[in-house]
Amino acid sequence: MHLKQEKLLECKNVSFSYGNEKILDAVSFELKAGQYVGLIGPNGGGKSTLVRILLGILKAKKGSIEKSDDMNIGYVPQRISSMMSFFPATVFEIVKSGLPRNNVSNISSIESMKLVGITDLKSKLIGELSGGQLQKVFIARALVSDPKILILDEPAVGIDPHASAKFYSILKKLNKEKNITIVLVSHDLDVVNNEVDTVFCLNKTLVCRGHKMDLMNEKNLKKLYGDTFKLVNHNHA
């Protein structure tokens, strides 16, 4: 239990702006081992920018991200682009491309494909995959770097409900069985409510954070999304 709470990453007073437009303002939080975090907030609230800063794609204008150098962060992007369909690569080649540059990892490409249940797709071309299969390939590609943290940016957009349910069950398994910290960026509050434990509400600043039971209510979400927001409960049997 003590190990489960190990601090993996600290985001300290991170600010970011494009020109004069402030995107993030003094955002601070910690990510601990085994957390399942939902990152929510309105469009333009800075979610994708924060993710890109956590991943090292963008540099914070102020503040810092502190983590140990040997700790890898896995990344599952939004379902990417039309070029996928013509890129000549097999599932195995794509999964393998996620290996760290020194090729040292505790998990092989085949093992990570097994974890997400796509070994049968090994030789398929990525252009032949469905949206759901493609996202599983990207999880396997992220897992092959043996990450302690897995960040997913709107991963299930455009995927049918059945496939996305399967997709989220894989994430839950990785979180519970492998103790991988998951950061899920999503517009789908229903999914956030069902899947995550902890919620970070971002609208330029970290408006609130805490257990979902305390935060996923209409009053709090109105504070985040504006007064026109209305929470509709779906029945998930």
Next chain:
Amino acid sequence: MLEIFHYEFMQRAFLAGALIGLTAPLIGIFLVVRRYSMLADTLAHVSLFGIAIGLVLNVNPFLTAIVASVLGSIFIENLRSEKKLLTESVLSLFLSGALAMAVVLISITNGFNANLYNYLFGSIAIVSTYDIYVIGALAVVLIFSVLYFFKDLFLLSFDSELAIVNKVPVKFINLSLAILAALQVSISIRAVGVLLIGALMVIPVITSFQFGMGFKKTLILAIIFSEISIFAGLYLSYYFDLASGGTIVMLNLLFFVISLLFNKFKVRI
């Protein structure tokens, strides 16, 4: 039928062809998947500017072409990444700009002559022993560079964001690819000439795409198509007295059309 191999100039032509046929798809595949194929044609025109300088200064135009092409690739990559200009605009700028300068320089000398014609359309039969050494050395650099950076080039081509996350030195790899393309363009001038280089780097690759295979297999098949086109092209051009560059590219086109039919046939099944 085999007398062709008795002539030393044809032996040199086949050797140069074999090297160029191997390296052209090796670089070309990364340009194609990154939608950067026009870089080859642009650098070819920059090479023409280099050739014009060589003709004016009476220096070996092959060497000035290599220098111009490499410098051009560095400028292009710098403008593209640092100045945030659209790739196709930068390529268009260099393609027409270099051609304009080349034409002006050529008009200063004797204007068009047979020598220039060889550089425009290629004449692999006039490859000298010295050329073979240069082509050989550059081919070795190309092959080892691509093999060494293969993983980085692949990841950067498929997903540039993940490449940054995985600490691939993106700027360095982009610049290296541009310089390697410049070297490839330079050594291809002899085989197909400035105006047909793009075909050598692109057509075998897109032909291979039609067979629906993974990346490495696609690359290997592209090299096979490339080599067959060059060898058969040289052979046919010798016996039927055709322009070698044009014959090689026409064979590449023929393979491409056949591959389209193959693809269509497979889909019907």
